[in-house]
Amino acid sequence: MDYNWNWSVFWESAPGESSSYLHWLINGTSWTLATTVVAFVLAFLIGGLVGTLRTTTLRPVVWLCNLYTEVFRNIPLLVQMFICFFVLPELVPVSVGDYLKQDLPYPSFFSAVVALTLFTSAKLSELFKAGIESVAVGQRGAALALGLRPTQMYLQVLLPQAIRVVFPPLTSEALNTLKNSSVALTIGLMELTAQARNISEYSFNTFEAFTAATVIYVVISLLVTFVMGHIERSLTIRGATR
Amino acid sequence: MFDLDPSVIVRAMPALWNGLKFTLLLTFVAMSVGIVAGTLLAIMRLSHNRVMRGFALGYVTVMRSIPLVLVIFWFYFLMPLLLQMAFGTERPVQIGPVVTAFVTFCMFEAAYYSEIIRGGIQSISGGQKQAAAALGLRPTQSMIYVILPQALRRMAPLLLTQTIILFQDTSLVYVLSIADFTGAASKFAQRDGRLVELYLFVALVYLVICYLLSSLSKRLKTNVGKTA
Amino acid sequence: MIQMNNLSKWYGNFQVLKNCTTALSRGEVVVVCGPSGSGKSTLIKCVNGLEPVQEGEIFIENQPVTGKGVDLPKLRARVGMVFQHFELFPHLTIIDNLNLAQIKVLGRDRHAATKKGMALLERVGLKSHAHKYPIQLSGGQQQRVAIARALAMDPIAMLFDEPTSALDPEMVNEVLDVMVELAGEGMTMMCVTHEMGFARKVADRIVFMDGGEIIEDVKSEEFFSAPRSDRARSFLSKILQH
Numbered sequence: 082m083d084y085n086w087n088w089s090v091f092w093e094s095a096p097g098e099s100s101s102y103l104h105w106l107i108n109g110t111s112w113t114l115a116t117t118v119v120a121f122v123l124a125f126l127i128g129g130l131v132g133t134l135r136t137t138t139l140r141p142v143v144w145l146c147n148l149y150t151e152v153f154r155n156i157p158l159l160v161q162m163f164i165c166f167f168v169l170p171e172l173v174p175v176s177v178g179d180y181l182k183q184d185l186p187y188p189s190f191f192s193a194v195v196a197l198t199l200f201t202s203a204k205l206s207e208l209f210k211a212g213i214e215s216v217a218v219g220q221r222g223a224a225l226a227l228g229l230r231p232t233q234m235y236l237q238v239l240l241p242q243a244i245r246v247v248f249p250p251l252t253s254e255a256l257n258t259l260k261n262s263s264v265a266l267t268i269g270l271m272e273l274t275a276q277a278r279n280i281s282e283y284s285f286n287t288f289e290a291f292t293a294a295t296v297i298y299v300v301i302s303l304l305v306t307f308v309m310g311h312i313e314r315s316l317t318i319r320g321a322t323r
Numbered sequence: 324m325f326d327l328d329p330s331v332i333v334r335a336m337p338a339l340w341n342g343l344k345f346t347l348l349l350t351f352v353a354m355s356v357g358i359v360a361g362t363l364l365a366i367m368r369l370s371h372n373r374v375m376r377g378f379a380l381g382y383v384t385v386m387r388s389i390p391l392v393l394v395i396f397w398f399y400f401l402m403p404l405l406l407q408m409a410f411g412t413e414r415p416v417q418i419g420p421v422v423t424a425f426v427t428f429c430m431f432e433a434a435y436y437s438e439i440i441r442g443g444i445q446s447i448s449g450g451q452k453q454a455a456a457a458l459g460l461r462p463t464q465s466m467i468y469v470i471l472p473q474a475l476r477r478m479a480p481l482l483l484t485q486t487i488i489l490f491q492d493t494s495l496v497y498v499l500s501i502a503d504f505t506g507a508a509s510k511f512a513q514r515d516g517r518l519v520e521l522y523l524f525v526a527l528v529y530l531v532i533c534y535l536l537s538s539l540s541k542r543l544k545t546n547v548g549k550t551a
Numbered sequence: 552m553i554q555m556n557n558l559s560k561w562y563g564n565f566q567v568l569k570n571c572t573t574a575l576s577r578g579e580v581v582v583v584c585g586p587s588g589s590g591k592s593t594l595i596k597c598v599n600g601l602e603p604v605q606e607g608e609i610f611i612e613n614q615p616v617t618g619k620g621v622d623l624p625k626l627r628a629r630v631g632m633v634f635q636h637f638e639l640f641p642h643l644t645i646i647d648n649l650n651l652a653q654i655k656v657l658g659r660d661r662h663a664a665t666k667k668g669m670a671l672l673e674r675v676g677l678k679s680h681a682h683k684y685p686i687q688l689s690g691g692q693q694q695r696v697a698i699a700r701a702l703a704m705d706p707i708a709m710l711f712d713e714p715t716s717a718l719d720p721e722m723v724n725e726v727l728d729v730m731v732e733l734a735g736e737g738m739t740m741m742c743v744t745h746e747m748g749f750a751r752k753v754a755d756r757i758v759f760m761d762g763g764e765i766i767e768d769v770k771s772e773e774f775f776s777a778p779r780s781d782r783a784r785s786f787l788s789k790i791l792q793h
Contacts, residue, residue: 155533156526157491160505164526167518222601223638227652227704228628237651241642256388263390267497274393287400295389295397302388 109276120197128205154203166192193265212247252309342507353428361436386434420499443474558607585760631701639685671699691722708739
């Protein structure tokens with residue numbers, strides 16, 4: 082392949098600013114990490130709550146939580162980002178809309194986090210519901226027969242077990258969130274993929290730019306897998322390894 | 324409050340319909356090719372041949388660890404160079420965004436389908452393999468006539484779930500400026516300045532289609548559970 | 552002490568309980584038997600409200616179990632239950648399995664709960680296993696822990712739902728021994744079981760069910776020496792053939 086490799090491109094100064102292309106990459110990585118971490122933590126909390134409520138006997142609550150889940154997991158993330166970014170400011174009262182459009186710092190980051198949180202929380206709600214149901218088959222009766230109240234049953238018996246059941250798929254959802262954060266480039270968030278494309282357009286060193294981004298994604302993925310694996314091991318019930 | 328103008332949707336309908344047809348075609352092709360290639364990858368992954376196993380593992384791991392948007396950019400940039408190399412042409416062969424989209428989605432989805440199918444193959448008990456061998460079937464025959472049919476049936480709900488994800492993900496061809504369903508809506512929306520109506524309509528259509536498909540997937544799951 | 556009046560229950564169109572009436576007085580041991588699918592497990596789960604009934608009423612010490620506004624957790628805390636599949640809480644150690652409801656439901660402090668729990672574990676011969684996890688124990692040991700867990704609540708009565716049918720044959724007796732001992736101490740017990748030897752030895756009464764109906768409800772000697780109904784006769788001949 083006739084290609085002029087030029088890995089030193091990252092140290093060349095980038096146009097318009099007094100920074101180098103390396104700074105662009107670091108900047109992009111930071112936005113990617115910030116979006117991923119904030120969205121995943123929020124989605125974990127919301128998805129955990131919604132998924133848990135879906136397994137209760139409170140009919141209207143179950144119905145609402147089902148609706149929430151179906152809406153946010155069945156609309157493409159890209160469309161949800163467009164709606165958060167372009168549509169939402171038009172639908173809220175004018176003063177709020179003006180704030181969202183003009184005064185809110187980092188509007189694309191804000192929209193990306195909201196959309197990614199909603200989308201991911203719907204997936205996690207499915208995960209938690211399935212996890213709790215798999216545990217509840219016999220344990221619900223045992224907990225109730227001892228006189229535990231529903232809240233106690235969830236906190237003491239069902240959730241501690243469900244979190245262990247859902248952990249492996251939870252890890253892959255964390256990785257999905259990392260990858261999905263790149264969709265935010267469509268609403269102008271200068272995250273890692275966007276920066277890689279930017280570098281390729283300014284410097285014409287496309288191969289280097291994309292390789293760098295790919296390596297960074299792989300490294301972050303490995304880190305996430307490592308950290309989640311660590312937590313998973315600490316959650317493993319002693320003696321449960323057969 | 325914003326006043327909605329539903330007539331925008333009516334005016335945009337021909338463009339949207341064409342976009343939806345493209346989205347469905349892309350989904351269908353990527354699903355078909357993805358499942359066939361995914362099956363091959365899964366078999367390679369489980370084979371005794373080290374090279375095949377290593378190739379499949381590497382391919383699947385790399386594809387699954389980077390974002391689809393970046394994969395699209397990679398293919399858009401790499402394929403002209405690869406074709407130039409393959410055919411020895413003087414300049415990179417320009418193939419355009421549409422072909423790029425089809426190739427990317429087929430290759431990308433193959434990696435995801437292959438993991439599901441691998442799980443399916445591994446979930447079939449060793450007893451089935453032994454029973455097939457005891458009847459004198461060769462390993463390939465046993466895979467084709469005994470293991471795969473059971474694995475694919477057992478994994479049907481998950482394959483459908485992955486297809487729903489694929490259907491949603493095809494909206495990302497937006498980054499190649501293709502007029503798929505979302506892209507068509509976006510172009511119309513920006514031309515006429517009617518983003519609210521069009522994006523909400525697009526969301527509604529996706530919601531209905533994906534909801535119906537995922538209900539089907541849930542029903543498949545209970546049926547599979549009954550026969551298994 | 553426990554009174555069941557005209558219980559009927561449906562799953563959709565299928566009637567699982569047909570107008571069942573029976574009662575237990577203090578210190579009585581009643582064995583419920585019958586072919587599989589006869590509704591005996593459902594009946595015993597109605598006693599502490601784990602299965603709701605559509606018709607009829609249940610009283611525990613004259614307090615209603617059925618109907619609106621009943622504080623079910625409070626009632627359940629007074630009646631012990633042992634399940635077919637043990638249903639120990641796998642994420643808790645043996646002693647914590649015994650402590651959980653003592654602390655959360657009865658409000659005992661950890662010290663008192665542990666003292667009580669250890670005494671009961673000693674009684675079922677498992678004191679040395681107190682700090683293991685359920686999965687490290689055999690089925691028979693787990694079921695003895697489950698009995699101890701129920702006893703830790705100082706129950707006024709015990710319900711056994713096929714306590715030995717998930718056990719390997721060689722472990723059945725260690726569980727039955729504990730139950731015989733309990734019966735000898737005057738515990739009020741209702742047992743769904745196929746162990747006719749146990750029934751003959753300790754049961755005061757036998758309730759024989761078939762097709763959701765209580766066919767016979769008689770003194771134990773009477774049931775084994777002269778069953779009145781054809782269905783009971785054929786059931787006994789099948790189960791005692793070998």
